[in-house]
């Protein structure tokens with residue numbers, strides 16, 4: 001890993017992106033999101049690590065890899081947003097900017113709990129409701145910050 005590596009990390013169930021609830025999350029698959037992020041990172045001269053997991057320990061492992069010397073981290077914690085205290089602690093250990101992304105507008109959803117991400121308090125910034133374009137904006141912003 002070099003200082004020019006951007007991590008894009010995805011939490012539980014996002015492997016079903018584009019398949020379930022397209023009216024909320026859109027029709028792009030996670031593979032489409034990876035391609036969009038990779039194109040953005042490539043154009044700016046950054047390497048990209050793109051991962052998805054349904055297991056908290058695996059997410060923590062990638063955050064530990066990103067802990068020292070990454071350009072930045074983009075994370076959609078998905079439902080880890082609501083009880084993922086070990087992930088919150090791991091994000092606090094990362095020495096580069098960490099941007100939280102939610103595809104849907106979590107403040108405009110059916111349940112109030114969706115807007116109450118515990119991750120936001122340790123994130124550098126947060127994007128919600130920009131669809132999958134939010135990932136691209138976050139990658140672009142990290143490239144801009146770290147160029």
Ligand code: CA2
Pocket residue numbers: 012013014015016017018019020021025076077078079101102103104105106114
């Ligand atoms: O809007 C987002 O990106 C979310 O982080 C998605 C999470 C949800 O728990 C958050 O409240 C908001 C995961 C939603 C469930 O997984 C699905 C993934 C793809 C398609 C349908 C559901």
